[in-house]
Amino acid sequence: MPSRDSDDIPAEAGAPLLSPSFDDHNAFSPIALTDLPRRDSAFPISPPLKSSFDLKTPSTPSTPSLSPSLRSTPSLRPPRPGRKVSFQLYTPPEATHVRRKLDTHLLPLLFTLYFLSFLDRSNIGNASAATLLSDLHLSSAQFTLLLRAFYITYILFEPMTLLYRIVPAHVYIAACVMAWGVVASLQSVVTGFAGLLVLRLLLGTAEAAFGPGVPFYLSFFYRREELAYRVGWFVSAAPLASCVAGALAWGILKGAEGTGVQGWRVLFLVEGFPSAIVAVWCWWWVPDGPGSARWLGKRERRVAVWRLGTGGEEDGVKGKGKGLDWREVRRTLLDPRSYLTAGMFFSCNVAFSSMPVFEPVIVKSMGFNTTAAQGLSALPHFTAFLVVLLVSRLSDKYRSRSPYIMLVALLSMLGYINLAASPALHFPPLLKYLCLFPITAGFFSAVTLTIVWTLDNQDNDSGKGAGVALLNIIGQMGPLLGTGLYPKSDGPDFTKGHIICACFMGMVAVLSFGLRLVLGRKNAASEHNYDLVNEMKNYDGSDQEALDDRNGTDREASSAQSLSNPGRHRTATQALGDWATIIPSGDMADLEKNLRDDTSASDNELPAAARSTENSTISHEDNKDVERNAPAAAPQSTPTPTTTTKPEIDSLPSGPAKNVPTANDAGSIPDGGLQAWLQVAGGFSLFFNTWGNLNTFGVFQTYYESGQLFQETSSNIAWIGAIQSFLVLAVSTLAGPLFDRGYLRLLLVTGSFLVVFGYMMLSLCTEFWQCLLAQGFCVGLGGGMLFVPAVAILPTYFKNKLGLAVGVAASGSSMGGVIYPIVFYRLVNQIGYAWATRVIGFIALATLIVPCTVMKLRVKPGRVRSLVDLTAFTDWPYVLFVLGTFVGYCGLYVMFFYISFYGEARGITSTDLSFYLVPILNAGSTLGRTVPNAISDKTGPLNILFPGALVCGALIFGLIGVNTVGGIVAIAVLFGFFSGVFIALPPVCIAVLTKDKSRIGTRIGMAFGVLAFAVLIGGPGGGGILGGGDPADLNFTGLWAFGGCVATASSLVILALRIQRAGVKLAVKV
Structure with a gap:
């Protein structure tokens, strides 16, 4: 921030200046209310309240009395003769x-x-x-x-x-x-x-x-x-x-x-x-x-x-x-x-x-x-x-x-x-x-x-x-x-x-x-009031009624229909009504004391970013307003407008334009805007068709176990979903480096084709091995190519809102886990298995058009590197996090794969309701993937992930004693919410733990490649614990005990990482 002894004391944070000459049209022009964003707008655009003055003080200042309302506002030191003064009450940050x-x-x-x-x-x-x-x-x-x-x-x-x-x-x-x-x-x-x-x-x-x-x-x-x-x-x-x-x-x-x-x-x-x-x-x-x-x-x-x-x-x-x-x-x-x-x-x-x-x-x-x-x-x-x-x-x-x-x-x-x-x-x-x-x-x-x-x-x-x-x-x-x-x-x-x-x-x-x-x-009737702005420079408020009559505007209606915030109109009038060009030195000393008392009272209440104004500049548009409204006696200096060149966005591997930012250029991250949120929409669709498909497999598992398509044991059937989940995660190891090199479009188009083609082939299957190839391998490979872009692209568009952005995108998986099971279950008895599966394929085709159309790389690709980032193995926080998540994923999919079968096999739910347990679980997961992620932007992801994993373990244990419909539904809803935390936050944690942002894709791919083996353990491993044969002989107690133990162990590993990063203090963002 400039020195207080400098010749000019600029307004902070580039806010538009409000001149004391009563000619600021935003504050004084009566404009009717519509809802257009221009000056003929009825929608009021209220800029921050700022008392900003740019004045030339005379050599012999007079001493008119100061408005009482102005005495209550903060100011800067008294100006010396010939100095310009400008100040505002607060900064935009x-x-x-x-x-x-x-x-x-x-x-x-x-x-x-x-x-x-x-x-x-x-x-x-x-x-x-x-x-x-x-x-x-x-x-x-x-x-x-x-x-x-x-x-x-x-x-x-x-x-x-x-x-x-x-x-x-x-x-x-x-x-x-x-x-x-x-x-x-x-x-x-x-x-x-x-x-x-x-x-x-x-x-x-x-x-x-x-x-x-x-x-x-x-x-x-x-x-x-x-x-x-x-x-x-x-x-x-x-x-x-x-x-x-x-x-x-x-x-x-x-x-x-x-x-x-x-x-x-x-x-x-x-x-x-x-x-x-x-x-x-x-x-x-x-x-x-x-x-x-x-x-x-x-x-x-x-x-x-x-x-x-x-x-x-x-x-x-x-x-x-x-x-x-x-x-x-x-x-x-x-x-x-x-x-x-x-x-x-x-x-x-x-x-x-x-x-x-x-x-x-x-x-x-x-x-x-x-x-x-x-x-x-x-x-x-x-x-x-x-x-x-x-x-x-x-x-x-x-x-x-x-x-x-x-x-x-x-x-x-x-x-x-x-x-x-x-x-x-x-x-x-x-x-x-x-x-x-x-x-x-x-x-x-x-x-x-x-x-x-x-x-x-x-x-x-x-x-x-x-x-x-x-x-x-x-x-x-x-x-x-x-x-x-x-x-x-x-x-x-x-x-x-x-x-x-x-x-x-x-x-x-x-x-x-x-x-x-x-x-x-x-x-339109009030538009001509803008032509009178210059005439208000010397207006002292003595004949407002005459001015209103001249404008052809009813005074009461003008007040009710002012474009600016009415409080701002009143404040500017009170604060500036007693003087127009001179600030007495004695009064300025009082004003400076008010400012010091105010700003020193709680200087640490606001973050450093909100108090820093060293690099702030006045925008070109605001500066033109100052020039237009400034009093004649106080010529304005014209700051050089700050201009930025809109970077070209290139999603092809041929390389970006020269001014595309690098991945580590944090200052260039937009953290919002239409293009950024379009990436979230694309990520939502990708999650919808990757994890949404994985979360749907429980319904297919129940249908396959009914024997209507083929006869196989529960453990063998579970291999279809396990391989599909494994490939979605394992292919991430390959997709991550490809994404880092700029092959986004290739991944999206190829992955979308494999997912749609896999479901169309699945509709023709009548044997176990055919389903394994179509649903397990083909859909799994396609999902693996789509998953990494869904999460790796968001850290390049978001920083402070990263958790919210990933949470919204990840909620697509729970939405897919709600819609796909219901579509399949409702249609399979009406139009048959083949056409019910084809309908899912057509839905996937329609929804995958969105990411293929809107998703674009914002940063230039990094240098060519190997599929595995060897530096990750020496990054102990990253290693510990992957280990903890691996343990948790071993138990997570036990619930997704077997809760529907549990309700039906034990006679707790009807066949109809058992099919809806997975959609109910995924519906609860929708909020679990958005709300906690948004909170994690304030608290840090590890502070949210640890209790989420712990509660997941407790809920899996709870199924051991559940034998009522209400109990199993309640656990499905709660587990859906907290498992959403465990699914949506890992990419955020990896982004936070990765210092070199150009390696985000590779690091995410490596992590989920390791987690792929956890799915293999959890699905078929849980089926092995469950056993086969008569439903009364199924070992559901051992199954839930296994899932609960590994989920609880995962929470303890994440807690250890949290302590390693920030100690035992609770009020720390980590």
Whole structure:
């Protein structure tokens, strides 16, 4: 950082300067709200709050009084005559650090709360599937009234959203959560219709006070261009809850059998009481505002307030609530645009409330049995969970709302139209089922963006609160209609319900387009305000009304529709209103003292990267803004703009362009961006077709052991999956160096061909040896060529987000492990083994087009080297890690290969359910491969991998004593989650342990080549322990004991590595 004695004191971190001459058009020009990312945009782009001044101080400074608000802001030392001064309140890295800390501390709790609330409101449907109706003697009409009773009070008490502005949030949220937790739990003791009706009404009241206002609450912490993604995380808890609600309720009801207590009572208590427990945590953890978050340091709290443009306002710093501005509430309620968004929300909620409730019935009407319908209805909701996060992220990134709302609404509408037309067009069941995916993802995404767009169109907290309240009052009437759209009498096609929902989703798109046009016209009317920027240089604020009249803009509307953050407009006016060109020396001394007190209070709260500004430069675009807005008396120097040359990206072995970065050039790693995330998408598809196939073999194993294709022992059949897994890992030894040399395209095309060709040949097989060649060798070889690129390419695009990127890509394996088994099991009895296998081949062909199209090398290939990196054998942390992982993999695949067979052989599960154990396990693994990986970016991968391996061992041991359906399903879900940690994190650990990044491909290939032998030990070795013959003679106890022992031993080896790297200190990232 430049010396304080230098002639110029530059603004830190290249932030755009805000001149004291009142001509910064971002702060003062009234612009209407639309959602375009340019200056005619309604989407507000709020730059960090910075008080930056570039002034020429006269030789004899005068001493006007300084604004009190300015005295509260930090500054630099007094300027000497003739010196220029510029300063800002915080640096962009500081703002980024604080925003990420808000993400990791606030969003998970709110996600959990909404997840619990959605379970508590919807579990009455699962209870009715048990014995609730018969035990309480409820008629169909009474049950329908119970469903709608919740929404009656939910609508009536929507205005309680405004209490977020009045009552401290930690008190208000804790009270709401405690209220619905207690009420939901009390449903377990009701004895009749009247008591349950009262509790449903109270539950609607408590949840109305919490959920609808959370997006409003999040606006206290995030700028507008950051809000959609955060609201997306919150709302995405609903589809995820819908995804797991059925399985969770089924497990609870099964576990309650034999206890003497009705299952639905246990269900209400088990799902309701956790909310009451979490409420206590909310009281301590939830902040009232960014300035009162106890998990932020003093400096961090100030930055959290400043980045919003609240400029040290008391309620921002101390977290104190303020009263409502009833004029703003009235103006919002009279604004026609508020009713357009409310109409969009109403239309979304018609579909939002109907499909999740009736989806199992709709799926069952397609020809699936009850168990399959419950399992299959979860997949569209999990897809919706991912799509909501993706769409909201893109909406924030490109600062746009309406195009994404129109897109997802139209996709949902098309899905409904296809379902409605399916009887006439004679769609097969699988095609009708696939229509559910765009339907569910569409309305969940539209709901999220509609809420955020409502907040975007209000410029103050009172207006936002009123807008959200109005949105929900009107919008939540949609469920009153939606819950009656699918009566049993309309089955099995439910054409009327599909057509109505399609019309409402089309209405969402129409209203979104209409609001876009309205806001666009308002922007066009306000565009000429930019021509008046230069006239504001000498403006002293004395005739604002005359200026507004001259602009032809209503003053109140201008305030409500400002492009910039309203807090920034107010802060700039207060901070600069009393002076324009001169800073008195005495006042500057006071300001400097404030700055020193602030920056020295907690200098170590932020990472070094956030405090360092030595290499920061002002961007060329920002510098042009400074020149355009600078006062005449203070000519600006023009820094040389920093330019970068976009490197050419070459994925061919012919070599990269000259300016392609090297693998060890960490500073060039983009750590995000469209191209980087396209590699994640490609990696997802590769995992889907490599480890996804491996995780599917348990279903093939069960089918082969039925004897319908050939007769062989369990141990011999296991060799097919073992060889396939072995080759996927062993070929990595060859694929790794090829990747390092730049032969990415060759690996992708060849591997894709072998996988698809292998499945097509497998469809023709009728003998054991034929299946061994096609599925074991051919598919295994192809998977081995695809696996290394899936993980080796990501460290070249990501650094700080590497764990998250690998986790998202690795979740493709669990998704494949869910989809492929279900496809095979559902089709094998309908169209036969041959065509069921061919369908899997066609799915592989379609999904492998993605990586072959989008994946590209970012770094130039390294020098030619041998297949084996001999330096790895002297790298003891690497050797120890490979050893620990090897031991763990010996036991890991015991569970994947034999859990389905165990449930059926011991009579614990039916044949139908035994096939679904592997998909259930893989569904749990999806979160296990993403969430822990994202956390590992903060904690370090070894800190997550050790407990994951330890829990895997404990769960395998647990199967020894399991003899109930609920128990085996619960272990399958939990093992899926923690095994996901053990599968997804090793590539991250190898990348961290490899100092020479040009060797990543080779090191990963070597490691997984060693792990290939572990799969050979675990699969056939476990089959040898299991034995053969009569099912009663099978040694499952020895099998699970073997798997548990080696998994536990693996955790101890990883713990030893962790201690070797960082000692016994817990709070160390390693």
